[in-house]
Amino acid sequence: MKKIDIYVFSGTGNTMMCAKELEKNLTELGAEVAVRRIENGKEQVESVNDTIVVCYPVHGFNAPTNVINFCKNLPESTAEAYILKTSGEPLSINDDSSLKVVKSFKKKGYAYKGEFHFIMPYNMIFRHTDEMAAKMYQTAKKRMPIAAKVVLNGEEHIKKIPAKAKIVRGIVSIEHWGARFNGRFFKVDTDKCVKCMQCVKNCPMQNITYKDGKFKFGGDCLLCTRCSFNCPTDAFKIGIMEFMHVNGKYNFNADPEKAEIGKYCKKAYTEYFNEQ
Numbered sequence: 001m002k003k004i005d006i007y008v009f010s011g012t013g014n015t016m017m018c019a020k021e022l023e024k025n026l027t028e029l030g031a032e033v034a035v036r037r038i039e040n041g042k043e044q045v046e047s048v049n050d051t052i053v054v055c056y057p058v059h060g061f062n063a064p065t066n067v068i069n070f071c072k073n074l075p076e077s078t079a080e081a082y083i084l085k086t087s088g089e090p091l092s093i094n095d096d097s098s099l100k101v102v103k104s105f106k107k108k109g110y111a112y113k114g115e116f117h118f119i120m121p122y123n124m125i126f127r128h129t130d131e132m133a134a135k136m137y138q139t140a141k142k143r144m145p146i147a148a149k150v151v152l153n154g155e156e157h158i159k160k161i162p163a164k165a166k167i168v169r170g171i172v173s174i175e176h177w178g179a180r181f182n183g184r185f186f187k188v189d190t191d192k193c194v195k196c197m198q199c200v201k202n203c204p205m206q207n208i209t210y211k212d213g214k215f216k217f218g219g220d221c222l223l224c225t226r227c228s229f230n231c232p233t234d235a236f237k238i239g240i241m242e243f244m245h246v247n248g249k250y251n252f253n254a255d256p257e258k259a260e261i262g263k264y265c266k267k268a269y270t271e272y273f274n275e276q
C-alpha cells in the first residue's frame with residue numbers, strides 16, 4: 001500500500017477542499033493518506049513516506065511565502081513529489097507559481113512528478129457568484145479521480161510553462177514583501193467587531209494580537225485573507241488592497257447549472273470548464 005503525505009496551506013478553505021477531495025480519491029484507490037496543515041511554514045517534517053503532495057493557493061502568481069519556507073525545510077528524500085494548487089482565474093500566467101517549490105524539491109532529492117491546478121473562487125480581488133463557486137468545486141471534484149490515479153501510479157504530470165508566466169511571476173513576486181508591508185495597515189472597525197477573536201486565533205502567522213481594546217498587526221502578514229474573509233461582521237479593512245476585499249463564505253451547494261461566466265476572462269473560464 002502506497003503511503004502518501006498531503007501538506008496543505010489554505011487561507012480560506014478552497015485549497016483544503018481540493019486536498020480533502022484528493023485524499024478521498026486516493027483512499028478509495030487503496031492508498032494510506034495523511035493530510036497535514038502548513039500554517040506558519042516552520043512546521044518540521046521528520047521523514048516523508050512514498051509520496052508527498054504540497055497544496056497551496058496561488059498568491060500573486062507565486063506560492064505563498066509560508067509554503068516556500070516549508071518546502072525549504074523539508075528533509076532530504078527520494079520520494080515522489082507533486083503539487084496541487086488553486087487559483088481564482090484559469091490564466092496561464094499562474095503556471096510558473098511553483099518555481100520555488102519545485103526548486104526545493106529538486107535540491108532535496110525528491111522525484112518531482114508534476115502538478116494539478118484547480119480553479120476555485122476568489123477570496124480577494126472580487127467575489128464570484130455562489131453558482132460559479134459551485135461549478136468550480138464540482139469541476140475539481142470531477143477531475144480529482146484522474147489526479148489521484150496519476151499520484152498513485154507515480155506518473156508524470158508536468159506542464160510546459162509559457163515565457164509570459166515566468167516574466168509575470170518574477171515581477172509580481174514583490175507581492176511577498178508587499179503583503180508583509182500592507183499587513184501592518186490592516187484595520188478593524190471596532191463598532192462592527194463583535195470580539196469573537198477568530199481572526200486572532202486563526203491567523204496562520206500569529207500576526208494579529210488584541211490588547212487593551214486594540215488590534216495590532218505585525219510584519220508577517222501573508223495576505224491570505226483568512227481574517228478578513230471569515231470576519232462575521234465584515235469589520236476588516238485590508239490596507240491598500242481594500243478595494244479587492246472579499247468577505248463571507250461561498251455557498252458551494254448552489255446550483256452549478258445556473259453559473260454564468262461573466263466578461264472577465266470569459267474565454268479562459270470557458271476553456272477550463274470544457275477541458276476533458
Ligand SMILES: Cc1cc2nc3c(=O)[nH]c(=O)nc-3n(C[C@H](O)[C@H](O)[C@H](O)COP(=O)(O)O)c2cc1C
Nearest residue numbers: 010011012013014015057060061087088089122123
Ligand atoms: C493575496 C492573494 C493573491 C492572489 N493571487 C492570485 C493570482 O495571482 N492568480 C489567481 O488566479 N488567483 C489569485 N488569488 C486567488 C486565490 O488563489 C484563490 O481564491 C484560492 O483558491 C484561495 O485558496 P484558499 O481558500 O485555500 O486560500 C489570490 C488570492 C490572494 C488572497
